[in-house]
Amino acid sequence: MNKHRKSSRRRGAVVILFMVVLPALLILSAVAINLAYLQLSRTELMVANDLAANAAGRTLSAKQSVAAARDMAISIASSNQVAGRALALDGSSGAKQIEFGVSAQTTNSQYSKFQFDVVSSLSPKQLNAVRVNGKQENISVYFPGLLPNNSTFKTQFSSVSMQVDRDIALVFDRSGSMREFEMTWPSGVNPRSTAAYDAATTAGILRKSGSYYYYTSGQDGSTLDYFLWNNHFKLQPVALTKWQKLTSATDSLMGLLSETPNTELVSVTTYSSSAKNDLGLSVDYSVIMSNLKLQDVNGNTAIGSGMTEGVKNFATSKARPFSSKTMVVLTDGYENSGSIGAVAAAKQITTGNVTIHTITFGKNANTSLMKQVAQIGNGRFYDVDGGDAATLTAVFQDIVNNLPTILVQ
Numbered sequence: 001m002n003k004h005r006k007s008s009r010r011r012g013a014v015v016i017l018f019m020v021v022l023p024a025l026l027i028l029s030a031v032a033i034n035l036a037y038l039q040l041s042r043t044e045l046m047v048a049n050d051l052a053a054n055a056a057g058r059t060l061s062a063k064q065s066v067a068a069a070r071d072m073a074i075s076i077a078s079s080n081q082v083a084g085r086a087l088a089l090d091g092s093s094g095a096k097q098i099e100f101g102v103s104a105q106t107t108n109s110q111y112s113k114f115q116f117d118v119v120s121s122l123s124p125k126q127l128n129a130v131r132v133n134g135k136q137e138n139i140s141v142y143f144p145g146l147l148p149n150n151s152t153f154k155t156q157f158s159s160v161s162m163q164v165d166r167d168i169a170l171v172f173d174r175s176g177s178m179r180e181f182e183m184t185w186p187s188g189v190n191p192r193s194t195a196a197y198d199a200a201t202t203a204g205i206l207r208k209s210g211s212y213y214y215y216t217s218g219q220d221g222s223t224l225d226y227f228l229w230n231n232h233f234k235l236q237p238v239a240l241t242k243w244q245k246l247t248s249a250t251d252s253l254m255g256l257l258s259e260t261p262n263t264e265l266v267s268v269t270t271y272s273s274s275a276k277n278d279l280g281l282s283v284d285y286s287v288i289m290s291n292l293k294l295q296d297v298n299g300n301t302a303i304g305s306g307m308t309e310g311v312k313n314f315a316t317s318k319a320r321p322f323s324s325k326t327m328v329v330l331t332d333g334y335e336n337s338g339s340i341g342a343v344a345a346a347k348q349i350t351t352g353n354v355t356i357h358t359i360t361f362g363k364n365a366n367t368s369l370m371k372q373v374a375q376i377g378n379g380r381f382y383d384v385d386g387g388d389a390a391t392l393t394a395v396f397q398d399i400v401n402n403l404p405t406i407l408v409q
Contacts, residue, residue, distance in 0.1 A: 034141040037083075037141055038139070038141065038153060038155070041082060041083040041136065041139050041155050042155045042157065044080070044081060044082045044083065045082045045087065045134055045135075045136055045155050045156070045157045046157050046159075047080065048076075048077055048080035048081075048082055048087045048134065049077070049087070049132050049134035049157045049158070049159045050159045050407055051076050051077075051080060052072075052073040052074075052076045052077040052080075052087075052089065052132045052134065052159070053073065053130055053131065053132040053159035053160060053161040053407065054159075054161045054405060054407060055072045055073060055075075055076040056069040056070065056072050056073035056076075056098065056130040056132065056161060057069070057129065057130045057161030057162065057163065057405040058161075058405050059072040060100070060124060060127060060130055060163075061163055061401055061402060061403045061405065062401050062402055063401075064124045064125055064401060065124055066100055066124050066127070069100070069124075069130060070091045070098050071091070073089060073091075073098050073130070073132055074089045074091050074098075077089045077132070077134065082134075082136040082155075083136055083139040083140075083155075085136065087134055087136060089132065089134060093120075096133060097132065097133045097134065097135075098130065098131075098132055098133075099118045099130070099131040099132075099133070100118070100119065100120070100127050100129070100130055100131075101116055101117050101118040101119040101127060101129055101131065102116075102117055102119055102122070102126075102127060102128055102129060102261055103115065103116045103117075103128060103129035103160060103162040103408060114160070114162060114408040114409070116129055116131055116160045116162075116408075116409065118131070125259055125260060125261075126259070126260075126261050127261065128162060128163040128260075128261040128262055128403075129160055129161060129162040129163070129408075130160070130161050131158060131159070131160045131161075131409070132158070132159050132160075132161075133156065133157075133158045134156065134157055134158075134159070135154060135155065135156035135157075136154060136155055136156075137152075137154040138152045138154065139152060139153045139154060139155065140152050141153070158409060159407060159409060160407065160408050160409035161405050161406070161407055161408075162405060162406055162407075162408045163260075163261075163262055163403040163404070163405050164262070164323065164324045164403060164404045164405065164406055165262045165263050165264065165320065165322075165323045165324070166262065166264050166265075166323055166324045166325070166326050166403065166404070167264075167265045167267075167281055167313070167314060167319050167320060167323045167324070167325050167326070168264055168265065168266045168267070168326045168327075168328065169266075169267045169269060169310040169311060169313050169314065169325075169326070169327045169328070169354075170250070170266060170267065170268050170269065170288075170310075170328050170330075171269045171270075171271065171306045171307055171309075171310040171327060171328065171329045171330070172246060172250075172268070172269070172270050172271075172292075172306075172330050173270075173271060173272075173301060173303070173306070173330055173331040173332055173333065173361070174243065174270040174271065174272050174295050174296070174297045174298075174299075175271075175272045175273075175297070175298070175299050175300055175301045175332070175333060176220070176222075176272070176297065176298045176299055176300075177242070177301075177332050177333050177362075177364070178241065178242045178243040178246070178297050178332055179220075179222040179223065179226075179241050179242070179243060179297050179298070180222045180225075180241060180242060180362075181222070181225070181226060181229070181239045181240060181241045181242065182242070182362060182363065182386075182387050183225075183229060183235075183239055186235065189233055189235070191224075191225060191228045191229075191233075196228050196232055196233075197213045199227075199228070199231075199232045200213075200224055200227055200228065200232070201213065203227055203231070204216060204219075205219045205223055205224050205227055206219070206224065222241065225239075226239055226241060240389070241297075242332055242361060242362055242387055243295070243297045245361075245387065245388065245389040245392065246292075246330065246361065246389075246392065247289070247292050247293060248389045248393075249389045249392035249393045249395075249396055250288075250289065250292060250396070251289055252393040252396065252397075253393070253396040253400070254266075254285035254286075254288060254289060256396065256397060256400045257285065257400060258285060260400065260403070262403060263283060264283070265281040265282060265283055265318065265319075265320070265323070266281065266282060266283075266285065266288055267279055267280050267281045267282070267310065267313035268288055268291055268292065269306055269309050269310035269313070270295055270306070271301070271302050271303065271305055271306030271309070271338075272297075272298060272299030272300060272301065272302065272337075273299035273300040273302060273337045273338075274299075274302055274305060274337070274338070275302055275305040275306040275308070275309040275310075275338070276309065277309055277310070277312065277313065278291050278292075278295070279291050280313055280316055280318055281313050281316065281318040281319060282318075299337075300336050300337035301331060301333045301334060301335055301336050301337055302335070302336075302337040302338025302339075303329065303331055303335045303338065303341075303342040303345075303369075303373075304335065304338050304339075304340040304341045304342040304343075304344060304345035305337070305338035305339060305340060305345075306329070306338075307327065307329060307342060307345040307346065307349060307356075308340055308345045308348065308349070310327060310329075311327065311348075311349045311352070311354060314352065314354065324355070324403075324404045325352070325353060325354040325355065326354070326355050326356075326357065326379075326399075327349065327354055327355070327356045327357070327377070327379075328357050328358075328359065328399060329342075329356060329357070329358045329359070329370070329373065330358075330359040330360075330361055331358075331359075331360060331361065331365055331366070331370065332360070332361045332362040332364065332365050332387070333362075333364055333365055333366070334364075334365070334366045334369075335366065335369065342369060342370075342373050343369070343372055343373060343376065346372075346373045346376040346377050347376055349377065350376055350377050350378065354377065355377055355378055355379045355404075356373060356374060356376070356377025356378070356379045357374060357377070357379040357380050357381075357382070357399055358370040358371070358373050358374040358377075358379065358380075358381050358382070359381075359382045359383075359384060359392070359395055360381075360382070360383045360384065360385070361384050361387055361392065362384070362385065362387035363385050363386075363387065365383075365385075367381075367383050380398075380399070380402075382395040382398075
């Protein structure tokens with residue numbers, strides 16, 4: 001009898017315990033599920049917001065358009081779900097969900113954090129950052145009433161995408177073919193006439209022995225045609241060698257870089273039969289131009305040697321550890337010299353996280369090789385087959401406008 005009573009009391013205690021503990025466990029589980037869902041929603045917002053900001057930052061750089069960057073942010077955001085609904089961004093200025101400005105490292109933080117400042121008065125090319133302030137409201141939890149205050153909640157998050165400073169290594173072909181110019185002689189003009197050759201003889205480009213003409217030391221067909229076009233026949237437009245066109249386009253490139261809000265350090269490496277570093281990383285673009293104008297343009301084409309010499313600039317004390325590294329390689333011909341090929345050089349260089357853009361300049365360049373080099377270097381390939389300065393300037397503009405971006409908030 002006593003045993004039966006004790007057993008009944010134990011069963012009663014278990015039932016009471018079960019009735020008390022089970023509801024508590026259910027409530028705790030419901031609260032945990034609600035909190036986990038809210039955390040998931042916040043994580044989804046962070047991902048969508050980061051994607052929108054990064055896409056807007058890249059678009060701002062590439063398109064140089066605030067409107068295009070804003071549209072891109074809205075589009076990318078809407079393709080991502082937050083708490084079961086697409087993230088909607090209000091692009092109006094009053095909403096302050098998409099803001100443009102300038103971001104820079106602060107000097108008062110041991111962690112080198114970045115400070116974003118909204119700026120509405122600058123042109124797109126002077127802006128270097130986009131901030132997206134995303135939010136998702138009226139998020140319904142699975143078990144309403146088990147969290148304080150409300151059964152619906154909102155989550156918000158800010159992301160800043162900033163264009164990165166670059167160290168740029170220019171690697172330019174100064175082989176003899178860069179002294180050529182590609183022009184079509186107009187009808188009625190004979191550059192191989194006796195009168196033309198006699199004029200070139202008077203100018204010291206040719207010498208005459210009997211009825212034969214030959215080049216004086218240091219002269220060739222390129223300098224002869226250049227003289228005949230510009231000085232003897234005085235044809236228009238004025239003929240420029242490919243090197244002169246490259247120099248002109250590079251001058252425009254320096255102007256483009258000087259207008260960006262970022263700081264680009266630029267080095268110059270040139271190559272012909274061999275390669276040499278002409279100028280280390282510098283922000284003094286006038287010195288770069290002076291250096292190019294004094295180059296001796298002659299010899300063969302050692303593209304790979306130019307690349308391996310140019311990449312050394314990224315290992316000097318002037319190179320910045322947190323800047324993006326970009327190499328721009330230009331050639332007008334086929335590789336026929338040097339101790340290392342361009343493909344092998346590219347494979348070595350890319351192990352150091354260097355982006356390699358390649359440019360073929362003129363009708364006789366090896367486009368297939370330079371395409372391969374750009375592919376290895378995760379860069380872009382450009383073919384300026386007409387060899388004109390305006391098109392090359394547009395290529396440089398595209399490279400400048402494709403600044404890499406990072407998320408700094």
